[in-house]
Amino acid sequence: MDSDQVKKFITIALVLYACVNVLMKFMPDIAILLPLPVYEFFYSITLNIEPSPPTETFSQEVEPDS
Numbered sequence: 001m002d003s004d005q006v007k008k009f010i011t012i013a014l015v016l017y018a019c020v021n022v023l024m025k026f027m028p029d030i031a032i033l034l035p036l037p038v039y040e041f042f043y044s045i046t047l048n049i050e051p052s053p054p055t056e057t058f059s060q061e062v063e064p065d066s
Contacts, residue, residue: 017045020042020045020046021046023042024043024046025046053056
């Protein structure tokens with residue numbers, strides 16, 4: 001493989017990655033119509049990250065006023 005083919009491959013890969021990100025981020029109503037394995041793969045490679053749990057936990061209980 002020469003450097004020209006490598007450049008073309010990287011360019012095509014980046015364009016496809018950008019298209020998948022746009023599809024998943026801005027057009028989710030179209031993305032959910034994809035077959036489930038394709039949707040899961042696209043979701044795993046996009047920038048949609050799972051929210052991390054908070055570092056501090058806060059009690060949901062209400063303390064009575066004294």
